[in-house]
Amino acid sequence: MRTPSMKALRGLAITVVALFFSLPIVWMFAAAFKTNVQVTDPSIGLIFKPTLDNFKAVIADDRILPSMVNSLIVGVTSTALSAIIAVPAAWAVGRFRMHRAGSLVLVARIVPAISLLVPWYYLFAQAGLVGSYTVLILSHMFVSVPLILWIMIGFFEGLPIELEEAARVDGLTAFGAFRRIALPLAAPGTATAAVLAFVASWNNFMFALILSDEHTMTVPVALFSFISYAGTDWGGLMAASTVMTIPVVVVAVLAQKHLVAGLTAGATKG
Amino acid sequence: MSRGISRRSFVGLTAAAAGAVTVGACSSGKPTADTRLRVAAVNHVWTRALQKRLPEFEERIGRRVSMSLLTGDQLSSSYNVKLNASATDIDVMMVRPLQEQLLFAHNNWLADLSDRAQDAEFNWSDFQAAPKEASTTAGKVLTVPVVTERPVLYYRKDLVPTPPRTLDELQQAAARLTTKGRFGYVGRGQRSGAVTQWSSFLYSYGGDFTREGQSAIATPEAIAAYQYYGDLLGKSGPPGATNMSLEQAMPIFAQGKAAFYVDADAIYTGLIDPKVSAVGETIGYAPFPAGPAGSKPYNIPSWSLGINRFSLLQDHAWEFIRWAAGSETVTALQTAGIPGARESVWANPAANSGFPKELAQAMQVNARNGVGHDRPEVLQVGRARDIVGRPLVSAILQQDVAAVARDADKGFAEFLVRDNRHRES
Incomplete structure (x- = not known):
């Protein structure tokens, strides 16, 4: 039974949490339109004369826009390849109770990334791959494969096994049951995992x-080109950060319908 | 059965991958004429200015140069990972000699430049004594200084007609000028970040971080220097000063909220740029004020160039250093307001015309009085700065400095023993 006071309390709690999480983003967005003097002056809040100079500096910077293209290439490719590997793997782990194999993959998430970099760098440098997209995609897959795998295991375990059994009775192979039955049902989960891996x-x-x-x-x-030895160009940095968040917001909005379904399915599993 | 086969397949695949890597290793051999000379550098006004002149160098050696710019800490992390793996994709390394050179020398990552530096045309003897000393480790020249730094007393001409000449005068003026909405003094107060700027106060009180290899941070001179700096910043400075490093202190002065500010002369461009500073036209510059032991500011090579020992293009890497630290380039860059390390360029009035006149004078006075280090000269500089900075924070917070300094002294003594053992290993 919801009383008016409970409703008010709920509204207040939502407002406080929303403010807490949105404040850094609002600050970043506002700072992107300020001069550096205005950014570092705490007495200037959200009322100021906006400038577009910071965005002009971002466009003029010869590193930011090409680096966004690089990030897109690496992000999309590593996420797609990771999904191709991790989604069937998650189904296998979930269906055939291969949890030891799943735990082994999780080790990749436990080991601190910095400790892997020296041997990786050595191997990739020997292979002449340092500085290529290949090496970035492979290294990012090291993070995203376990991420997608572990999100998807829960999803596949939550799907009724009877559906796949019925498909097997109708003549599908185990993999056919995965491809035609389990995979379409797990689409929301795949979208959730893919967005998180891309981010x-x-x-x-x-x-x-x-x-x-x-x-x-x-x-x-590339963002660090706004941070130099003698100071930080806060306005430029915040404008570049604002531009940098746009593709992620677009991906999240496009996948929102699936994301909500996916997150809810995960939350109510069992 | 099928499991056995899949295992064999797995082993086969692994072997194939290892083989591919080995083949790759064989194929990534010697550099060709198209291989670029790679320079790892810090994002600094010096680097940006040099980048514009790169075509002239590329034409001279017939090889393209690729320069990657990072912040100081990123550059350090990058060296630590790459050189641990004997990387050959860095040829010229921009390093902070006082922060990293001892460690890099210990790890044998820097090529010995002693013979190359004897080149008569390069004229190694033209470099200032203090930066030259910091570039030499165990009798070997390992780096060549390209950017130098000294502290300077920035002050507001509209508030202070005549700058203070002594630390006592500075303290009195700062106290007098502290009003509601304005601080008499602003400076770094963060535990590790403040150590380099505090060093000039320490030397001017007659102290140093170590004496004959032993900790000297609890000597009466050091305690007096801690106390002085703590009183100056604690009583006339902004609240929360112990969280302030360059990034926080500089904007306070740039916004016109402080009367005095001591920091590196290399950052002056950020204080006079109207896009960043509201007080550019009213800034005055003075030499570091004298303490009981005189005026003893640091005069250090903030950035130097070295050659990666694993580089396959060491001759061209030296050509780059010879060009970037050569008299002609240093003169051009210093004329544009970037302080170098060559005596002849400092003696050339035309080359100093890029600095505000008062600043150029202050820099020259400070260079003459300069001490060649601004932090403890040890392998693990970061850890040492943390230990030395603790009494500084206590002083700013107006706590019992002497007791904390004695405690830190014990910690620093133990640290020095460990650091020495590491150095000899």
């Missing part, structure tokens, strides 16, 4: 710092 790749800084070169540099590394 993880889009924001990955450490791998790109070491393994990319100036031609394959991704956005998180």
Whole structure:
């Protein structure tokens, strides 16, 4: 039974949480339209004379826009390849109770990324791959395969096994049952996992710092061109960060319908 | 049965992958004429200015140059990962000699430039003594200084007609000028970040971080320097000063909210740029004020160039250094307002015309009085700065400095023993 006071309390809680999480984004967005003097002056809040100079600087910077193209290539390819590997793997782990194999893959998420970089760098440098898209895609897959796998295991375990059994009775092979029955039913989960994997790749800084070169540099590394030894161009940095968030927002909006279904399915499993 | 086969397939695939890597190793051999000379550099006004002149160098050696720009800490992380794996994709390395050179020398990552530096045309003896000393480790020249730094006293001419000449005068003026909405003094107060700027106060009180290899941070001189800086920043500075490094302190002065500010002379462009600063036209520059032991500011090579020992293009890497640190380039860059390390360029009035006149004078005075380091000269500089910075934070918070300094002294003494052992290993 919802009383008016409960409703008010709920509204207040939602407002506080929403404000808490949106404040840094609002600050970033506002700072993108401020001069550096205005950004560093705490007495200037949200009322100021806006400038587009920071966005002009982002467009004029010879690293930001090419690096966004690089990030898109790496993010989309690594996510797609990871999904091709991890979704069937998750189905196998879920259906055939291969949890030891699943745990083994999880080790990749447990090991600190920095400890892998020295051997990786050595191997990839020997193979002449450092600075290529291949090495960035492979390293990002190291993060996204376990991520997608573990999200999808839960999904496949939540699907009624009777559906696949019925398909087997009707003459499908095990893989056919996966492809025609389980995979379409798990589409919301796949969308959720893919968006999270794409965001993880889009924001990955450490791998790109070491393994990319100036031609394959991704956005998180390129953002640092606004931070120099004698100071930070806050306005430019925030404008570039605003531009950088646009593709992720677009992906999230496009996948929203599936995302909500996926997240709900995950939450009510069992 | 099928499991056995799949295992064999797996082993086969692994072997094939390993083979591919080995073949790759064989194929990634010697550099060709198309291989670019790779320069790993910090995102600095020096680097940006040099980039514009690169075509002239590329034409001279007939090889393209590729320059990657990172922040100082990223550059350090990148070296630590790549050089641990004996990377050959870095030829010229931009390093902070006082922060990294001892460690990099210990790891044997820097090529010995001693013989190359003897080149008569390069004229190694033309470099200032303090930066030259910082570039030499165990008798070997490992880096060549390209950007130098000293502290300078920035002040507001509209508030202070004559800049203070002594630290006592500075403290009195800062206290007098502290009003509601304006601070008498602003400076770095963050535990590790403040150590380099505090070093000039320490030397001017007659102290140093170490004496004959032993900790000297609890000597009466060091405690007096801690106390002085803590009182100056704690009583006349902004609240939350212990969280302030360059990024936080500089904007406060740039917004016109402080009367005095001591920091590196290399950042002056950020204080006079109208896009960043509201007080550009009212800024004055003065040499570092004298303490009980005189005026003893640091004068250090903030950035130097070295050659990666694993580089396959070491001759061209040296050509790059010879060009970038050569008299002609240093003169051009210093004329554009970027301070180098060559005596002859400092002695050339035309080359100093890029600086505001008062700043050029202050820089020259500071260089003459300069001490060649601004942080403890150890392998693990970051850890040392943390230890040395603790009493500084206590002083700013107006706590019992002497007790904290004695405690930090014990920690620093133990650290020095470990660091020495590491250095000798």
